[in-house]
Amino acid sequence: MKLTLSALLITGGLAVTSLASATTATFQLCSTAGCRTGGSQTVTSTYAQTKYPIVFANGMGGFSSIAGIYNYWYGIPENLTANGASVFVSQEASFNSSEVRGEQLLNQVQQILAITGAAKVNLIGHSHGGPSVRYVAGLLPTKVASVTAVAGVTFGSPVADTVQSLVNSPVGPILAPVISAGVNAFFTIVGVSSGQYYSQDSLAGLSSLTSKGSAAFNAKFPQGVPTNQCDQGAAVANGIRYYSWGGTAVWTNVLNPADYLVGATSLLIPGASDGLVPRCSSHLGQVIRDDYYQNHFDEVNQVAGLISPFTTSPVTLFRLQANRLKTAGL
Template sequence: MKKLLTQSALAATLLTGAVAAQAASYQVCSVSGGCTSTGSIWVTSSYTQTKYPIVLAHGMAGFAKLGPVDYWYGIPQDLVSGGAKVYSTQVASFQSSEVRGEQLLTQVKTILAISGAAKVNLIGHSHGNQSIRYVAAAIPTKVASATGVGGPNKGSPVADVIKGVTNIPGVGTITATTLSSVINAFFLLIDNVAGESYRQDALAGLDSLTTAGATAFNAKYPQGIPTTACGEGAYTVNGVRYYSWSGTGHLTNVLDIVDPALALTSVVFPEANDGLVGRCSSHLGQVLRDNYNMNHLDEVNQLFGLVSLFETNPKSVYRAQANRLKSAGY
């Protein structure tokens, strides 16, 4: 009887250990607050188990986590369930590319320290592309890969149009001052709710995403940027592997209330686009695909997973990229 009880206790211990080993979470990071774990996620495979942690960088008007809502809706959880170590970062919602890049750099250094990892895999959406490119240029020996998603690497006509309005004599200055004050105040509140208190600068953010602003940034940080109008950039620069993907959809789900707005902004583009970023502007390093039937928010599975039912699910694209990085030894 004693032997039987001992065997039962051993089996229970092994079972408990197996369950504990399967429990994981992703981390939410900020400059002032460091990184904190979210709730437990059940790891069911090793499909996305990259050698180095995956670091997510949000775009303009973004956040890491706002209450129960992730900017990357359901994506961190999905990657963790496949074995990846994931860190979701938060920088200023509206700021220049350089300021946002420096904020991300601080967090990446923290992530490297707390994880003990030698490098990280960076993934940036929208204005987050400039952030990851800044970090990859600053500490290339600590970055294994940089993947851009719907990034305005060569600027956005939408930003050019808004900038043009702010330059109208007499009216432009008043309009710019009023709008920027409202935007700065609102996103200061958003950041506070999300656990951060960055200084917002809507006009600096706008300037960064104009064609002229992007051109100036690219002159300082050219790594991975195509030298032709719509080609690919260098796949590897200073040991960092560059990738990108994007969409050209607009009205992808009738239930998504944001889709009509993105369809409206799409008309200012001379090329296929996702509503805010042109297909060619999104190119960085190796272009995995640039014509998914996804609009700019679909690329991060927003709003709330209301994406096209007739296209690859965004979460699947991130899983595939993580597996690609894993296979490459990253």
């Protein structure tokens, strides 16, 4: 078969164009300072070519791309771009309240709408990025086509509850300011290295992810939130489609240092979890699946793609979601 044929080749269930007709596209890294090119990809498929741009929102402790080299969404924007999607990786403060981070994302979404001329965006948030995308959808519903929460902390995390109880203990006023100052300083450096200069507030971020903080946020932004934690929420609210998925594994790859962190934090969570977020707490809107063999870091292909070799690749899950949005006309 000659590469000059313009016919489509069907490979692994994906429609892939011939190399002769391939084009080049870039995904964008954004912050309040604007958007810059994150990297160029050869586009050989329209499988993930959604009607509206896809915008990613990072979780707690996250970033967009450190020094333009290491991406929080490891390998995911590149794959979606290669499959035809228009992708923007936003940057929120690594640590701050759900409302502050949501407002930061809102500002970037407005920039992206202006840059692209698109009528709407598809929002995808991981972990604390789940409340961020819900905040934007709540305040700017006519400009959001869909919201997808990946291990979003809809109902909070017992890990945050435990740490908050330590902050509120007699030793809290002594230790909390010292520890939080160190965390804030470190992630200020991480933020600067990824091109943003947000102030960090780890205590505000912690409070937002407690059960109490999440309940208060849900009262303000109830769209897609299940009435009962382990149920599904409304698939469509205010004309916006809501989706979610999550994992229930902890130890998935002994070579991944993040496994040891979630291995410890998982001990604070009764029942199934991804090591940081309980299974049912990840539910929002249409629950695609809540028991992937992935932990909280695996869900965004961290660290450096060191996930279990026996599970579905998170890159594949995001590509499937993009195709799901495309099929829905989004």
